[in-house]
Amino acid sequence: MNVYHYKTAGGKDLILDYIYSLSKAEIIDGISVLEKFEKDDIDTLVIKPWQGGKHMPFEKVNISATIDEALCNDSELKHMWENSRMEYTILGELIKIRKAHGLTQAELAENAGIKQQVISRIENKENSPTLKTICSLLNAMDYEIQLVPRQQHV
Numbered sequence: 001m002n003v004y005h006y007k008t009a010g011g012k013d014l015i016l017d018y019i020y021s022l023s024k025a026e027i028i029d030g031i032s033v034l035e036k037f038e039k040d041d042i043d044t045l046v047i048k049p050w051q052g053g054k055h056m057p058f059e060k061v062n063i064s065a066t067i068d069e070a071l072c073n074d075s076e077l078k079h080m081w082e083n084s085r086m087e088y089t090i091l092g093e094l095i096k097i098r099k100a101h102g103l104t105q106a107e108l109a110e111n112a113g114i115k116q117q118v119i120s121r122i123e124n125k126e127n128s129p130t131l132k133t134i135c136s137l138l139n140a141m142d143y144e145i146q147l148v149p150r151q152q153h154v
Contacts, residue, residue, distance in 0.1 A: 016066065024077055028084045029125065031070065034063045087128065094134070095123055097141050111140035 019030035071078040098108050105123070109116040114136060121127045129137075138144060 020070070024080050027070075027077060028080055031063075031067050031081075032084065032088055035067060037063070090134070091122065091125065091129075094137055097138075097143060101141055103141070108137065108140055112136040113140075 015034075019027055019034075022030060067081075071081055098105070103111070105119040106116045109119050112119075114133065118129075118133065119137070122129045122133070135145070
């Protein structure tokens with residue numbers, strides 16, 4: 001999926017400028033969503049049409065380059081970004097496993113002994129699950145956690 005940003009006449013990028021005005025943790029969430037758009041890893045996208053009636057100047061954006069630039073310019077953000085990758089990977093894998101098993105959130109919740117709303121909040125990144133909750137979800141789908149050394153990036 002191509003990602004386009006709305007640019008004002010003065011060149012201000014309303015999407016990225018907004019994201020970068022947030023707290024560091026919210027910046028991580030915002031650019032993670034953009035990264036998922038770029039990788040076509042979004043199941044559903046709801047777009048509310050702009051009601052202004054004027055032509056909006058859009059510009060195609062390279063999300064990977066945008067993320068790299070942001071991380072290069074802010075060491076604290078880079079550290080937080082690197083720490084968030086494992087969390088996003090684990091949550092993404094949990095969703096893929098659930099869907100591969102053909103389970104609804106309600107069915108998984110029943111099998112795991114937790115509420116469906118907890119799974120919804122986890123999948124929507126509204127809260128971070130405890131290790132106990134992750135283990136319950138994995139056990140319900142007949143999966144386990146294995147710790148392995150991190151691959152070194154060259």
